[in-house]
Amino acid sequence: MEHIKKLYVSHSVKEVKDYVSEVSGIISFLHFSQYSLSAKSQTSKSQEFRQLVKDLDKTCTTLNSFLSRAHTKLQEGLVMGAKEAEKHCLRNAKERVLE
Known part of the structure; x- marks a missing residue:
């Protein structure tokens, strides 16, 4: 029984770590994209970036x-x-057995 619990927990932890790694990659990409934009388009892209981060936070919470x-x-x-x-x-x- 204990083995099944440990296996279940380790599998769940691995899935969460994989998901967090993917989310971290997306956020890194978004940050990199934000800094590489020209000054003119920076304002509109910054608004889009904030909206994406907000949506991502909401999705992560859900x-x-x-x-x-x-x-x-x-x-x-x-x-x-x-x-x-x-x-x-x-x-x-x-x-x-015991009879």
Whole structure:
């Protein structure tokens, strides 16, 4: 059971790290693009940049909320499954081995 929990947690952590890495790359690209623009187009691009950052923040917040709910549901399911497995294991041990 503990192995399954550790495997689940490590998989979840890897997915979150991958996602954060992608988001970091996008933000780096946006920052680089912002600094490489000419002075004339800088103002309008800056507004677009702020809007993109705002949209990205909103999306990240939504994703974080979704992932937190999914993690909680999966964790609850794993705990319930582990308890059921323990019950069945003990029952089987009593019925088949300890008789």
